[in-house]
Amino acid sequence: MQKRENTPVIRSTTILLVQRDGKVAMAGDGQVTLGETIIKGTARKVRRLGGGEIIAGFAGATADAFTLLTRFETKLGEFQGQLERAAIELSKDWRTDRYLRHLEALLIVADKKDAFLISGKGDVIASDDGLLSVGSGSMFALSAARALLKHTNLSAREIAEEALRIAGEICIYTNSNVVVEEI
Numbered sequence: 001m002q003k004r005e006n007t008p009v010i011r012s013t014t015i016l017l018v019q020r021d022g023k024v025a026m027a028g029d030g031q032v033t034l035g036e037t038i039i040k041g042t043a044r045k046v047r048r049l050g051g052g053e054i055i056a057g058f059a060g061a062t063a064d065a066f067t068l069l070t071r072f073e074t075k076l077g078e079f080q081g082q083l084e085r086a087a088i089e090l091s092k093d094w095r096t097d098r099y100l101r102h103l104e105a106l107l108i109v110a111d112k113k114d115a116f117l118i119s120g121k122g123d124v125i126a127s128d129d130g131l132l133s134v135g136s137g138s139m140f141a142l143s144a145a146r147a148l149l150k151h152t153n154l155s156a157r158e159i160a161e162e163a164l165r166i167a168g169e170i171c172i173y174t175n176s177n178v179v180v181e182e183i
Helices: 062-078 083-096 138-151 156-170
Strands: 014-020 023-028 032-034 039-040 046-049 054-060 103-109 113-118 131-133 179-182
Touching: 014 054, 014 103, 014 138, 014 156, 023 046, 023 103, 023 156, 046 062, 046 179, 054 062, 054 131, 062 083, 062 103, 083 103, 083 113, 083 138, 103 131, 131 138, 131 179, 138 156, 156 179
Parallel strands: none
Antiparallel strands: 014 023, 014 131, 023 179, 032 039, 046 054, 054 103, 103 113
């Protein structure tokens, strides 16, 4: 997240999605940091949407992320729960709407068969290997998850939890208060 003029940078979270053996798990840590200070350790950044059939996780400015989650849920309703279509339409709006364009957050959304990372640049990215991550510790969590996916028989949930734990040991903006949702 970029620093706005004279405003401390809020670094908030690591979100990791793991798909394996027909299961999808999304994990997020609970830390929110303002500058060099941890201001909250139990934030919940992974949610169920669409009657529990879809999971979503966010990183970035919290108010911005909730705005995007609300818009995404509206898109899901408009397109009868079609995840990909809702993701694409949210991305279009995010790029073209004057208000939305200034939001600073990233989303990962998933159902049982598809998962996408959505950005304000118009990106709707699907994973090649069943892994997606966003946030301050995302590269640590992604690296750990890739190794666990390749070298273990752990479940999607177990990989997500362990990868977040590992990221929390490395990234000062990630803690070990992990929330996991699985579908």
